[in-house]
Amino acid sequence: MMSGNLSRNEEGHKALILKAIAEGGLGFAAQRIHNAIDTAEIFYAESLARVTEQDGTVHTAGTFVSLLERQDRWFSLDLRILDMVLTALATDDTLVLGCNLSVASLAHSERFADILERITHQPELCSRLIIEVTETHPLVGSAVERVKMIRALGCRIAIDDFGCACATPASLLQVAADIIKIDAAFLRDNRRGRDGSDSLSHLVGFAACFAPSVIVEGIETQSQLEAARAAGATHVQGFLLSRPMSLQQLRRHEGKASLRGVG
Secondary structure, three states: OOOOOOOHHHHHHHHHHHHHHHOOOEEEEEEEEEEOOOOOOEEEEEEEEEEEOOOOOEEEHHHOHHHHHHOOOHHHHHHHHHHHHHHHHHHOOOOOEEEEEEHHHHHOHHHHHHHHHHHHHOHHHHHHEEEEEEOOOOOOOHHHHHHHHHHHOOOEEEEEEEOOOOOOHHHHHHOOOOEEEEOHHHHHOOOEOOOOOEHHHHHHHHHHOOOOEEEEOOOOOHHHHHHHHHHOOOEEOOOOOOOOEOHHHHHHHHOHHHHOOOO
């Protein structure tokens, strides 16, 4: 008997994910974010949830997050990745890491209490922790105040996937962000206006009015990198420059000196 609106295939996939998590398969990969002009300069690395089965099969967040959300397990995922990120930061004082937190987690009072307790327990890590707010729900009400509380502790705040879903211009009026990440969809569908300007430049320019750092996501080709630069992005993220990797690979690839964040 299938539950909810999940298909038989989705039920099977969900079972695999939950089994792998129960067996200790939850972890994260790190993808570097680069200075748009000098791409050798690393801003920070975003922590991307991964689930690995016993046979080595790796599932990326896009294949399981929606399933966990439907099971109301998204918060436990947020919190467990936050724990891993904080442990990594405490272990290596050269790391600067971004960690995704959903608006749903921030809006729930008990869930937020657990988040805040973990962050305040190690205040020395806050300057190297970037909270990437993922807006699967509108950023309003108590969630706004709680983002402000996290920022007041010294963490930087990034608005993720700006321009899509619930991450709208209204979000920028609610919270003082340090970083705005432009969703890759606007890079792939960069439209030319009648005045010769393009839509990506307008969006980056708008975002720059609200945050000092603007990251264009989804850079996969040299022409996309040039488009992000021309649009005025301060930083870029994508497979052209860096693929997700383990922290061990990150350290070996970069060397400790260049893992320090800027700003």
